[in-house]
Amino acid sequence: MSHNLNGKVALVTGASRGLGKHISKTLADAGATVIVNYANNYKNAQDTVDFIESDGGKAIAIQGDVRDEESVKKLIKQAEDETQGSIDILVNNATGPQPVISIEKLAWQDYLEQLEFFVKAPLLLTKAVLPGMKEKKNGRIINIGSEVVQLGTPNHSNYVMAKAAQLGLTRSWANELGSFSITVNMINPGFIPVERHEAEDTSEYRSGVPLGRMGVPQDIGNAVLFLASDAGNFITGQSLSVNGGNTLGI
Ligand SMILES: NC(=O)c1ccc[n+]([C@@H]2O[C@H](COP(=O)([O-])OP(=O)(O)OC[C@H]3O[C@@H](n4cnc5c(N)ncnc54)[C@H](OP(=O)(O)O)[C@@H]3O)[C@@H](O)[C@H]2O)c1
Structure with a gap:
């Protein structure tokens, strides 16, 4: 089964750094033209574009605050104008603090601020890309969740609650959009050190991971690629843990 994304347009939100940067690179390496969305850091977003182009991939950096309806409309319009197509693959990845x-x-x-990223933004973006996906009778919506929903991480109920809500909408939208061959899935990373974790000690977490290592951003990119490609044709409404088995005992 092919993982080839030639001719597809993917939008990855929050792709100026962290997991989004590597998800973008993986999709571009597979042939997709990737819209590298960012909110504040143009230079970082351009670094992601350069990273992709250095291996012959295609990418365009487009600014947009995913929590804002007008900004999302502008982002999708600009993406469609610049690619002369519509979005085939939407990866809801952006996060704030x-x-x-x-x-x-x-x-x-505090709860509302997390819901803005993990419920409002996916809703605004999905509404904006749906006309194109429905017309093509094909599409991929991939929500980046977190293992914290299974772990029930204490003192973090704001974040845990919003990621749990994202799971609910993943399952409901999968049912609603199935007849258009639009799949909706969720990928739940474990603790994957990225730029913002540079100073953190990972040894305690790592000692509890059955596969015995920390995840790397490429692990999430690979899972997104699988679900975005034809290999994921018959998978929808699912929640996939990509965490080395860290939640196996739950
Ligand atoms: N890394 C982990 O360990 C881990 C674990 C579990 C789940 N996750 C999930 O994985 C996703 C990515 O996390 P990460 O660690 O890679 O995050 P990150 O490194 O902090 O990157 C966040 C990204 O979101 C963008 N962003 C912030 N506010 C935005 C807005 N209003 N509109 C559009 N983009 C915005 C940032 O862009 P600017 O640079 O322009 O501000 C940046 O590109 C999140 O959904 C997170 O919950 C991560």
């Missing part, structure tokens, strides 16, 4: 807060200190606003 994920503050650790005890119940006593939590405010309702």
Whole structure:
């Protein structure tokens, strides 16, 4: 079964660094033209584009705040104009800060801020790309979740709650869009050190991972590619842990 994405257009949100950068590279290496979305850091987004182009891939950096309806509309319009096509693969990956807060200190606003990234943004983006996907009777929506939903990580209910909500919409949208051959799935990374984790000690986490190592961003890129490609044709509404088995005991 082919992992070839020649002729496809993929949009990866939050692709200026971290997992999004490597998801973008993996999809571009497979032949997709990738829209590298970013919010603030043009230079980092351009680094992702250069990283992709250095191996002969195709990518375009486009700014857009995924929490803002007008900004999302502009982002999709610009992506469609520049690629002269519509989005075939949407990867909802962007995240803002994920503050650790005890119940006593939590405010309702802390929950809303996480929902903006993991529920509102996927909704705005999915609504914007659906006309093109429905017309083609084909599409891929891949939500990047987290193992924290299974772990029930304490003092992080703001983040855990929003990722759990993302799982609910993944399953409901998969049912709703199945008849258009649009698949909707969720990938749940374990702790995958990226730029923002540079100073963190990973030894304790690593000691609990059955596969005995930390994940690398490429592990998530590979899983996204599998679901985005024809190999994932008959998979929808699923939640896939990519964490070396870290949640096996749950
Ligand atoms: N890394 C992990 O260990 C891990 C584990 C489990 C789940 N995850 C999930 O994986 C995803 C990626 O995480 P990460 O660690 O790679 O994050 P990251 O390194 O912090 O990168 C976040 C990205 O989101 C972008 N962004 C921020 N606000 C935005 C907005 N309003 N609109 C559009 N883009 C925005 C940033 O762009 P700018 O640079 O332009 O601000 C950046 O490209 C998230 O959904 C996260 O919850 C990560």
